[in-house]
Amino acid sequence: MKALLLGAAAIVAMASPTLAERGSDGELKIIYWQAPSTMNPYLSGGTKELEAASLVLEPLARYDEGGNMVAWLAESIPTVGNGGVSADLKTITWKLKDGLLWSDGSKVTADDAVFTWKYCSHPEGGCAQSEKYNDVTNVEALDELTVKVTFGVSKPFPYGPFVGAQAPLLQAAQFADCLGTKAPECTDANFGPIGTGAYKVTEFRPNDVISLAANTHYRDAAKPAFATVTFKGGGDAAAAGRSVLETGEFDYAWNMQLAPEVLAGMQAGGKGEIVSAFGTLVERVMINMTNPDPALGDERATAKHPHPFLSDINVRKALSMAIDRDLLVEIGYGDAGKPSCNVLPAPEIYKSTANDGCLVQDVEGAKKLLTDAGWVPGADGIRQKDGVRLSLLFQSSTNAVRQDFQALIKQWWGDIGIETELRNIDSSVFFGGDPGSPDTFQKFFADVEMYANNFDGTDPESYMANWECKQAPRPETQWQGNNMPRYCSEDYDALVAEMAKTGDLMERARLAKAMNDKLMQEYIILPLVDRGRVSARSNALGGVVMNAWDSELWNAADWYRVK
């Protein structure tokens, strides 16, 4: 049977795209069970909008499936070596490909890039991607096709502006009157941006369906193979999966967040397959290094009061040792996950191998560690020392897989004599960041909490800076910040500062690994599962290359109908 499947796969692989003309393959049907609300990624940071817009709007450079940067609208990637990035790392100069046209037939020029920067950096615009244009002091057009970006500080990784699905070029002519507070009033432009991509919008129905057609001015005369695209939104993951894998009504379904056995059952239909790719998204347990006791009032969960028992590294280590990560993957994610011992799991050059011991569950070892550290079981079986009981409050967002994980982990921690109380909070409150709510993941009024996080693109500098001392959420910062464990180490901060001024890639990799290892070996964060992107593709759709570093639809221009 397996040989037969492999044979079939080989035939599919050999059926390479016949060099057809543009629009010869009819209609492409894509379903996103969360419907896109707008086609302007600068007005919505949501993944669904970014991906829908990526069919139309394109950046100067983007990431391929291996996480490597590829020149897209630019001729090449500027580096210090080829003179595109200045020696002081403060400017980067992009050169656009010659002869690029917008879908209305007008020329793409450097002024469009200048405008895009102005659009997103307008103080009243509420641009969702303004992080991408951080520290940019000026963007200027040196000539019609050359753009120079100047940063206020030296940027060892100057590939924020105009790179990736989050920061594509907008057409200056179309958005000229849409700056600042005017941005949301330009409904026609936001729903039907003129782009350089393989498709252009013919009708946009917010939160419902997008109709697109092949862009007649696309730079490759033979692409795209499809004449039209229907981009349907709405429903749920199971229904979307069913429409591709079981009924064959659709060609591509995004984000198949389904139980592994459900997906396997759908795939048995034989109409399509699951495609996945792994990026940097890690489901993790964060340890609170501060005391969340309500009795502390305003000083609750702040650095003034260390945690009564989680400040003991032996306890934290025991918590990690008791977890069976393989089983978590099997139950929660199947092919869409793999066990992880690093909070920085990718790209390959940043991946540490120093912490792989966590892959093996060691309940006896955890018990011994706790006993040796003086935590001995009391009358009720819960370990204690000097009157402090190992009793945890474990919070997470409401989500079926997370609640399964919570129940399993509670049991494992119970096995080593640690009591756990579980709590789940609606995700819009948990991740909502409202400083008035006690239930946000930033406030962290619990002992441990679980969620997933990742970073955009492939450079981990700002991600690893999340665990600097000053990033700890506290009353003075209105409880904002990314350092949920409130970890504070001078050595770590020094590594962050060093990375901010290091340009050499291998040296940056060494620093990032060192930071990851420090967090792992001090058990500040307990990584659980490296979560992939999972989508479904019909057997009749060819050319799909799943990409975890950019939009999944990044190469939609190359997709074709398998006949």
Add this chain to the structure above:
Amino acid sequence: MFNYTIRRLLLAVPTLLLISFLIFLLLDLAPSDPTANLPLTIPPEVREKIRISLGLGEAFHIRFLLWCKQFFYNETLNILEQWWGWDFGGDRLRVLSWQTRSPVVDTIVQRIPQTLWVVGMSYIVGILIAVPIGILSAYKQYSWFDQIGTFVSMVGYSVPTFFTGVLVIVIFSVWLGWFPSIYDTTLVVNDWSSFLQQVKQMIMPVSVLALYNAAQISRFMRASMLDNLNQDYVRTARAKGIRERSVILVHVLRNSLIPVVTVIALGVPQVFGGAIITEQVFKVNGLGQLLIIAIQAGDVPTVQTLTFIFAVLIVFFNLIADVLYGILDPRIRYD
């Protein structure tokens, strides 16, 4: 009757204003954040800027008054401009959704057709099935027909549409492949084949919802018929030698319809409200789906505008039900 209607309409104004205020208050007190569903890679400073650009930096009463102005004044002028081609000039800000940043009213107008087609059709089909079943069940009480009718309506009433919906999809789309599982809202009906396609994609959602509606209404119809069948005037009519057909269909039916008409009229606003679950199951993306997505995304202007429109419809159809009462039963007079 006319005076009564005018009085009720006038009274509706302060009622609706109060309702709009209460909705706004409830939404404001609810712990929702329009930036909560954004990826965690978007930093808090940026989120704060987004919130301010949405107008969340203003005080509660200012936001409420702004919504009132945008909805009652700006949108009204806008409708007048579109209908009559007048031009009031000036730059009026309409009620903008926080998700799509586009005028909420436009999206609602765009969604009404599919909701009316699917949910409205299912309501009509439901009534058409329910009334005869109710009449026959009552007339032949405890017969086989009545027992089966009771069983079917109990099933229709108690089995939720998210179960029956998925069940029919699995049977008719996945196994048999007769109907599409995903509703195509862009389909334009302009010839026989597209009409057939429209019918095909409507069959499943309409039947699922019609079963549910019919179950409710047929029970009301049956109970109301039974009340009347035992009345003295029915015996008198029969004693006078009127044909059984006329006794049932003219005398009993007309009197039994009074409570049923109220139930039907009060159910009409729910049609506009869409069927949140059924729309999601079949991907109809009508008003129900619009509402639930807006709630999940913390999109206050959309939720506020939609719920307010529902409130208007409920108040309006309550009035219609009361007026219909008077028409069906000449004894009822309000003046």
